[in-house]
Amino acid sequence: MLVQTFKLYEDREDVTLTAYVLDDSTELLNGKRRPAVLICPGGAYLACSDREAEPVALRFASMGYHAFVLRYSTYLEAEEPFEMIFQGIEKRERTVFPTAMHEIGKSLLLIREHASEWLVDSERIALCGFSAGAHNVATYAVYWNQPIVTDYFNASPQELRPTVAILGYPITDYVYMKETKMDERGAQLFKAANVSLLGEEVPNDQKLEQVSPARHVTSDTPPMFIWGTAADSLVPIGHSTRMATALADHEIPFELHIFEEGVHGLSLATQATASSLTLIDEHAEKWINLVEKWLEKRFKLEIE
């Protein structure tokens, strides 16, 4: 396996794409190309969680797919403590929408540039995100062939196209989020996330609507696999059901798995990704097996 990290901007250390490229062998695909999965960790656009990065990449790699982790633009710098966001924060130009979304496009282009060298099947690249990372993925998935993306790149829509998208406990509707009751700490967290993504704590409805992928599904939106927990008290499961409703209404193929129990941020829901016992869930951990079977339908390796 080749493990290599690329900077997406020459002058910045914080935005990176880490490649986990599988070794080929005459006993395996013998030169044939493999699909890939590009992972966006969550972290409220304030940071990118390690819990939703390498361990998830390795699980997809163990399915026979190349894996990539994108650490997109988020608010906090390396040395800044997470707690500072509770003191109120100022807009930083480098994190404001659509920057993080564009970085998914940059990553797809980088992967496709290396496709021959790494034996990546450019026609089959999944995006997989968690929480804010799932929001980033969902937003890219509805905008990938719209001017907000295509005007930024000197690339064909085909090079920017995501094949499918996998959303774990996503945020998909910022207008709906306005109605959501949350505790004081949750409210402060989302205000900080808003400063990062939209430049202000309380953005107007037009801005909120623009970053609500559940309101922008088109016939070009790729098939999706969505999962979450009904008990999620930070990002209500209504974000998942609203996205699924939009996909259903547009006849986009999708699969939705909502587990009754389980907190926000489960990642693989196993000890491999848990920082505390509440993040281990024997039932919800089955999502990865479900997505493995769902992916196999579209990402079957060329084996005879």
Next chain:
Amino acid sequence: MLVQTFKLYEDREDVTLTAYVLDDSTELLNGKRRPAVLICPGGAYLACSDREAEPVALRFASMGYHAFVLRYSTYLEAEEPFEMIFQGIEKRERTVFPTAMHEIGKSLLLIREHASEWLVDSERIALCGFSAGAHNVATYAVYWNQPIVTDYFNASPQELRPTVAILGYPITDYVYMKETKMDERGAQLFKAANVSLLGEEVPNDQKLEQVSPARHVTSDTPPMFIWGTAADSLVPIGHSTRMATALADHEIPFELHIFEEGVHGLSLATQATASSLTLIDEHAEKWINLVEKWLEKRFKLEIE
């Protein structure tokens, strides 16, 4: 993840240990140590199969364990075609028992030497083998504290001790194998394997008995997880049941899963490790989930 390959002998390229060491993070174990799994691929002591190497390592890595692949001494040199073994082969001193078994000990010492640097929990290292690799693992598991191992190393038994062993479609009883009916190609394959492991096509009973781990289980043999398929026409499942019987008789904890269908050499039994469709099995692929749960009982990560 750190991926690094070590030569076990300075002057040989063919015997290597490849480390897949997980990145730690303040969000993950924050400096606490992880258990490890050392994998021995199969290949009839003639080669080491890529199908039972990196993809398996990545699956164990995705459980939160460091993984290592040992390419132990086998007969064929890099450029030699597998088919040559069907023309009859001559003894090569560098592959004869107990060389490959000693290389497991060398690997454990190497891993334990780097334990602080890699954050490996030296008290919890599993051996995992397939077919001939499972034979190598099983043999080491019964001999690790016997003179045939300890006299070779300048090390304490504690440094050489395997915590548990995982055997996939193993060979465990060469005396029983004498009774096994096989087709001409199978018979030739085992004759070649005998030349590699024991220096001659038809070794005497004393030699066969010595390399039959099912006949050497002691109270110091580690707990084992064994799996295979009843339909295996190359290595009869009787090797697995005989090993399990010996473990039961010695009151060694073990788990045994025999799937009714499935050919020899399934590895993960998914597309990640298949070179042909016969090596994909939707039922037998569950062994890895079963071993994941079995391992968790002993290899639980320190999460509170």
